Structures are given as C-alpha cells and as structure tokens.
Amino acid sequence: MIDSGVELGHPTVGEVARAVAVKLDDDGNVTVVDDAEGDLCGHGTACAGIVRALAPEAELHSVRVLGEGFTGTGAVLVAGLKWAIEQGYDVINMSLSTTKRQFSEVLRELTDTAYFNRTIVVASAHNMPVESYPWRFSSVISVGSHEEPDPLVFYANPEPPVEFFARGVDVEVAWLGRGTIRATGNSFATPAVAGICALVLSKHPELTPFQVKNVLYLIASNVGGAA
Amino acid sequence: MSDLRDAVAAGVVASEERFAALLRSIVEVARAIFGAKASSILLHDPATDELVFAAVAGEGSSSLVGTRIPSETGIAGWVLQSHTPLVLEDVRSDPRFAHDVAETTGYVPNGLMAVPLVYEERTLGVLQVLDRPHRSQFSLQEIELLGLFGSQAAVALDLLISARKARAVLDDEPSDVAVVARLAATIEQLDGEDREAGLRLLADLERLLSR
Numbered sequence: 001m002i003d004s005g006v007e008l009g010h011p012t013v014g015e016v017a018r019a020v021a022v023k024l025d026d027d028g029n030v031t032v033v034d035d036a037e038g039d040l041c042g043h044g045t046a047c048a049g050i051v052r053a054l055a056p057e058a059e060l061h062s063v064r065v066l067g068e069g070f071t072g073t074g075a076v077l078v079a080g081l082k083w084a085i086e087q088g089y090d091v092i093n094m095s096l097s098t099t100k101r102q103f104s105e106v107l108r109e110l111t112d113t114a115y116f117n118r119t120i121v122v123a124s125a126h127n128m129p130v131e132s133y134p135w136r137f138s139s140v141i142s143v144g145s146h147e148e149p150d151p152l153v154f155y156a157n158p159e160p161p162v163e164f165f166a167r168g169v170d171v172e173v174a175w176l177g178r179g180t181i182r183a184t185g186n187s188f189a190t191p192a193v194a195g196i197c198a199l200v201l202s203k204h205p206e207l208t209p210f211q212v213k214n215v216l217y218l219i220a221s222n223v224g225g226a227a
Numbered sequence: 228m229s230d231l232r233d234a235v236a237a238g239v240v241a242s243e244e245r246f247a248a249l250l251r252s253i254v255e256v257a258r259a260i261f262g263a264k265a266s267s268i269l270l271h272d273p274a275t276d277e278l279v280f281a282a283v284a285g286e287g288s289s290s291l292v293g294t295r296i297p298s299e300t301g302i303a304g305w306v307l308q309s310h311t312p313l314v315l316e317d318v319r320s321d322p323r324f325a326h327d328v329a330e331t332t333g334y335v336p337n338g339l340m341a342v343p344l345v346y347e348e349r350t351l352g353v354l355q356v357l358d359r360p361h362r363s364q365f366s367l368q369e370i371e372l373l374g375l376f377g378s379q380a381a382v383a384l385d386l387l388i389s390a391r392k393a394r395a396v397l398d399d400e401p402s403d404v405a406v407v408a409r410l411a412a413t414i415e416q417l418d419g420e421d422r423e424a425g426l427r428l429l430a431d432l433e434r435l436l437s438r
Binding site: 071096100124128131145169177 | 366
C-alpha cells in the first residue's frame with residue numbers, strides 16, 4: 001500500500017507485516033525508514049482494509065509517502081514506488097497520482113520495470129479533466145468507480161485509458177481511531193481490484209501482470225464474470 | 228520580462244480583491260448547489276508549505292479566511308498530495324479529525340467532499356464542501372459536478388496567485404520594474420486631459436527609449 005500509512009492494530013486491517021516511510025531531507029535526498037507513526041490521515045488504513053476484506057490472507061506492507069510536505073510530493077512518490085518495486089511485491093496499490101510532468105518519464109520506466117519483474121501496479125484513475133501519472137500507463141492496471149454495492153463486481157472499460165471500474169461509492173472503510181466511515185472515490189475502487197489481483201495470484205502465482213490483466217478482463221462482470 | 232508584465236498588470240488589471248471575490252462566489256455557488264452547510268477553498272502557500280483558507284461560505288465564514296493548516300496531514304492534505312477527489316461521511320467518528328478541525332475552524336462537519344484544484348500541471352489547493360444533506364447514496368454525478376467546480380476554482384485561484392505576484396512586484400520598492408507598475412497604476416487612475424497628457428508623455432518616452 002503506497003499511501004498515507006496504515007493504523008497499526010486496526011481490527012479491520014489486521015496484521016501489517018512491515019511499515020516504512022519515505023523521508024526527504026533538506027537537500028532533496030530521499031531515504032526509506034521503518035515507520036511507527038501509523039496513518040497521518042486515514043486514507044491508507046481505508047485502502048488496506050479493503051484489500052484485507054477481499055484477500056484475508058494477503059501479507060500487507062505499508063509504504064507511507066505522506067508527511068514530508070507538499071513541495072516534495074512527487075519525489076517522495078517516485079522513491080516510494082521505486083522502493084516497493086525493489087522489494088519484489090506481488091501487487092502494489094497506488095490510490096494516488098502526481099500531475100507533475102517532470103515525473104511522468106521516471107514513473108513510466110518504474111512501472112515498466114514492475115511489469116517485467118512480475119509486480120502488478122494497480123493505480124487510481126483520475127475522474128477530473130486532469131493529466132496525472134502513473135495510472136495512464138499501459139503497464140499498470142487503472143481503476144475508476146462504479147456505484148454498485150458488491151465489492152466483487154467490477155467492469156472492464158471498453159474505452160480506456162481507465163481499464164476497470166470497481167466499487168467506489170459509499171464504501172464502508174476502516175478509518176483512524178479503529179473505527180469506520182463511509183467513503184467515495186476512485187481511491188477506494190483501486191484496492192478492490194488490488195485485492196482481486198491478490199486473490200488471483202494466490203491461486204495462480206505463476207501469472208505475469210499481462211496474464212493477470214487478461215484474467216481480470218475475462219472475469220469482469222460485463223465480460224465473462226456475470227452471475 | 229514576466230516581471231515587467233506582472234508589474235503593468237498590477238497597475239491596471241484586476242486586483243487581488245476582485246479575484247478573492249470570484250473565489251467567494253464559487254464557494255457560495257458550490258454550497259448552494261450541493262445544499263451544503265459550508266464550502267471553502269484552501270490555497271497552498273509554497274513559502275511555508277501550508278494550506279490557507281482563501282474563501283469560505285457558510286459555517287465559520289467570518290473568521291476562517293487566512294487560517295493556516297499543515298499541508299501534510301489530514302484529509303485536505305491527502306487530497307492535495309494525492310491529487311484525488313474524496314468524499315467522506317461520518318468523519319466525526321475519527322477523533323483526530325474532529326479535534327484538529329474543531330481547533331482550527333470551531334465547526335466539525337459530519338461529512339465532506341474535497342477535490343484538488345489543478346491548473347495545468349500545478350496543484351494549487353483544495354475545494355471542500357461540508358455537510359451536504361444526507362442521501363441514501365452518493366452519486367458519481369456529484370463527484371463530476373464537484374470536479375467541474377474544482378476546475379473553475381483552479382482557474383480563479385491561478386488568477387489570484389498571479390495578482391498576488393504582480394502586487395508583490397508593485398510593492399517591492401527596490402525592484403527595477405516597480406516604477407513601471409506605479410506609473411501604470413497612476414495613469415490608470417487619471418481621467419480627461421490629465422490622462423491624455425500622461426499617455427502622450429509615455430508615448431514620447433517610448434520613442435526616446437527605443438532609439
């Protein structure tokens with residue numbers, strides 16, 4: 001989970017195997033350190049809870065990219081993604097993006113690296129008329145929202161760049177203080193697809209990101225997965 | 228060159244106050260359209276890396292403008308940094324949120340919608356709409372509507388930032404170009420024969436300088 005951190009001990013989220021934070025020093029250098037601060041906003045906890053609900057046996061790791069001020073956001077995001085890819089995670093959830101064009105090329109290279117290293121990057125699409133990255137890259141799985149209540153229902157979009165729509169409206173999510181709130185946004189549709197990817201990989205760990213994306217297409221509710 | 232343009236703009240183009248009025252109008256319309264209790268626009272201040280309330284409608288509107296909050300924590304901070312719209316209900320159940328918000332605003336909403344204000348590739352701030360009436364389910368159309376307001380607010384915010392930059396040039400006494408701004412402002416305020424004489428003088432000056 002590349003996000004705002006995850007509240008440790010949240011009953012909906014369960015165990016977090018490791019939590020790190022990306023830090024930015026005054027010279028603009030980034031480091032990745034173990035993180036004991038939990039979640040700075042609630043958003044990361046919400047996303048982690050959604051993955052946990054769909055893939056209860058998944059091993060969750062938190063990479064916090066919030067907390068170093070807004071100015072360094074892009075550099076911290078890039079460093080967080082790079083670190084996560086180096087760890088060789090099976091699935092990376094990114095319910096965030098950057099609008100800075102200067103980071104688009106490095107993000108494209110990183111997501112390509114992930115793609116060839118068998119790491120699936122699932123990223124939130126933007127539902128505003130704004131260019132942002134990395135969700136637009138074909139090496140990631142991009143996710144928007146539908147309004148239906150079933151967390152396992154998702155649709156393949158015949159008109160990309162948004163590739164899939166998952167449950168993202170009025171979702172009950174884990175939040176700070178060990179509680180829950182109701183939330184809406186592509187942020188919450190993205191971990192639903194990340195959770196489904198984890199489920200697919202748990203049964204078929206040999207699949208590449210290309211193959212997993214094909215499986216998602218084939219089991220999408222508007223393709224072969226309709227009940 | 229852009230400093231010169233800013234300087235002239237500071238003298239003759241709309242003032243910061245007029246753009247601030249535009250922002251106020253946007254939050255007032257957003258509040259009315261969504262039937263919400265309050266709406267606000269927060270501007271990111273790169274100098275201090277904080278979010279500043281630039282316009283507020285509804286609850287807290289009298290005292291909030293100018294209030295600063297950290298850009299790196301909380302829901303507005305997340306929306307700014309993730310560039311992602313967010314709608315949350317029952318936020319009062321989050322004790323940290325309730326405490327932080329109550330401390331800065333004196334008003335704790337139950338629900339909020341927040342959208343990043345992006346102009347070109349720059350994220351300038353956040354638009355918030357607080358406590359829209361409870362409905363059985365939020366709709367994607369409402370998010371789209373919020374996004375449209377966000378696009379409009381981002382343009383207004385960009386104009387406000389430009390006006391502030393121009394004002395900074397105007398107020399900067401040692402600046403080489405400040406004199407151009409003051410001259411433009413002075414001519415703008417003249418009328419009748421004085422204005423015509425001033426413009427003639429400037430035209431002569433231009434001919435002299437371009438020799």
